[in-house]
Amino acid sequence: MQTVTLGGMTEDPTELLTLFTRVHKLLGAAADTAMSEHGVRVGQNLILSRLWERDGRTPGEIAAHWQVSTPTIVNTARRMEAAGLITREPDPDDARLVRLRLTDAGRAARVPVQAARRELAEHATATLTATERRHLRTALAKIIDRLSDEDGPDRRPTTTR
Amino acid sequence: MQTVTLGGMTEDPTELLTLFTRVHKLLGAAADTAMSEHGVRVGQNLILSRLWERDGRTPGEIAAHWQVSTPTIVNTARRMEAAGLITREPDPDDARLVRLRLTDAGRAARVPVQAARRELAEHATATLTATERRHLRTALAKIIDRLSDEDGPDRRPTTTR
């Protein structure tokens, strides 16, 4: 009986999935607000952070890194091109590929955006003890590993299984 | 080799926002898959769980409970009506209100859907120690409290501020 205690409760308010939904909504909204002040929307961080690390990546490359679908990156990249954060040029050696490159604006957003995200993370966990914060990170990583395993359709086609 | 481990990382893979994004995506996808087997999509749980608790609620009532916008509930309710899970009738006493009521199918989904969500939560946290699981719940609740405070525009219009 660790959790549910009420009489006719049908939905435990501390149900894990519910908690995650709410945290994600709050964190996502806060991140979007904070990042928007620097001309970047929250979903664009998927692409920007990879291009900051190394410029000229392809949509498929970025999608694979985050385990996200290619259309997600393609559509986000189109919005970012319209917003002047990146450019999209065909690869000269392989016409199937598209190279995403940072503009000056895209490069300039790096420091403030990363700072805003870091500050938000600190702010959100300000009331957690050091132990809780450490366990939170561990728990999240464990859940990701756990769900990435059987769920992941073809992550790392290692010969053996 | 849990995840990435490079030198000039610009984006810490253990960055809190990133971890939450990934957990949310994995958990949401798994929940949607599990619930879809019973004819319910993951977002519809917002409405269903409230109607299971008490039938005949209004969209605004449900939106307020979850701190979610009214259009979110309205649009989800329209899809649920099309799917045969609920009906929508105007309130006889107040023509502005819409009463959402469960159909037999909506009522029948209760047990299997709740079981599926519970099993998923257990599965996802199976590799966590009891301590980690306890701290996870605490940490999530604390983050929700923290972000709901100043962020919440008008939660509880107490006279004083």
Add this chain to the structure above:
DNA sequence: CGCTGATCGTTAGCATGCTAGTGAAATCCC
């Protein structure tokens, strides 16, 4: 009684994710 303002649902349009299907280009392999 009737005007004004508050309340409630709806519509329109956007961002972020997804799957399925298309088409072009590169690669494999006979």
Add this chain to the structure above:
DNA sequence: GGGATTTCACTAGCATGCTAACGATCAGCG
């Protein structure tokens, strides 16, 4: 060399969230 396969990006269409603007209805108050 040339047809079949694989690999890309892209498009179309959906679900889930949002804000802004609209319209209808109810409640207050003169």
